[in-house]
Amino acid sequence: MDGAQSGDNEEYGPFGRPLFNDPKAKALSRVGTIDVGSNSVRLVVFDGAARSPAYFYNEKIMAGLGADMRETGRLSVEGRARALSALKRFALLCKGMNVSPMTAVATAAVRDAEDGPEFCEEVARETGINLWVASGTEEARLSAQGVFLGWPEAQGLMCDIGGSSMELAEVGDGVVGKRVTSELGPLKLMGMKGGHKARKAVIDATITDLRDDMPRDYKTIYLVGGSWRALARLDMERRGYPLKVLHEYRMTSKSVLQTVKWIRGKSVDELRAITGNSEARMRLVPIAAQVLKSLIQRFKPEALATSSYGIREGLLYEQMPFELKRRDPLIEACRWDEAKNARIPGFGRQLHKFLAPIFGKVPHERARLIRAACLLHDVSWRAHPDYRAEVCFDNATRANLGGLDHAGRIFLGVALLHRYKNSRDGTRFDDLFGLLPPKDLKRAEILGKAMRFGAMFSVERPELMGELKWQPKKRVLTFELHPETKGLFGEVAQARLNSLAASLEADIVVK
Known part of the structure; x- marks a missing residue:
């Protein structure tokens, strides 16, 4: 994907031509989506780098539209009133924010x-919002x-659980394949006669039928929906996992089944105290856990990946031109950040070229992280110097x-921490460092120190930065100065070069 999307032209190299200022991308700079679900009603307004959504505004009401569906076949009277009130507010907010385009979708309960x-007629009459x-x-x-918005290379099965339904869809090669829907929403299951059994x-029985409809092997299941996110947060807490970021949080089937068992011994109030979720959300989680246990037992995935992106992000993705869809969301977001916040926008590309000889040919995933780091190397410069390294780490993680x-x-x-600080000692991140293998920690340290050194040569013409050469077998790092910029190589630059060489366990040659 990377080579195709980067456009590897002479001017931009592996970074490709920027797209966030393209008219088609700028048209998506203030997009509103409203999701009227069985349990919640939410407004999200996206802004900025469209390929990696920035949340300009995000508000949710737990209306419970589908709370009475099993008994009455109709929307909850209280939920309907709350949803309509929320939609009136959302319509006014969108008008005030000059949101265009704006899309509103209703799912299982209204369906x-x-x-x-x-x-739907009442909503259109009272708010001007046309619900699809x-x-x-x-x-x-x-x-x-x-899911594709967050994982362009996703391969496996998407599972979206709402209040009144659960959907499955095959994903792979940028294409959504076979799709099925079911009534396995916890809000609908909650009112069943006969209890747990x-x-x-x-x-x-339902998941057995779904498995018959979706017979392929799926190594990864991508979990979409608030109940799955709440369950993933509980898995984090049970395991003592230190990085509290739900998107891309991965669980094994064994871990999830242990968490499902652990949840059964907790009350709703105890679960709420652990996660901070609302009572309306947490009372659905034990039922969602039942569904997930059955799903795992029949589909037998190797991993389950939590997605913070779902139907609202899918509506944004729907409006993207093809060229934008093919872009790397990480690189596009980093380029946007650099353009907005760096002292010298565009220098990240020069810095990448300068330090590339140290890394040579590396796997695709590491190559894109190196590019991202170079783009972000100076976007946090406004932070207090005493805390800049920690702010960089927080921002990235x-x-x-x-x-x-x-x-x-x-x-x-x-x-990025090492871009501003030689040592990791004395930071508050030791538990997080443990999530990365020691070899990768060392590689990240070398990258940070290379950026720290390269930033000393932020000249207008890239060729004046000088040239780094790395001989890994001989453990020799050579820095060839350009005659016009020799004066930039002072005491601080020498100290930073020494620190980089120490991390490489290299001798230094300066020419």
């Missing part, structure tokens, strides 16, 4: 309710597109970035 069409009622398979497609029988797994976050964070 299945006897009074769903009446509710998505079918189950369309809901699956949009949620799967949300009857509910388990329905869940197991906790930023809302797509296309970046947890190991990648730590790698990027450590590299």
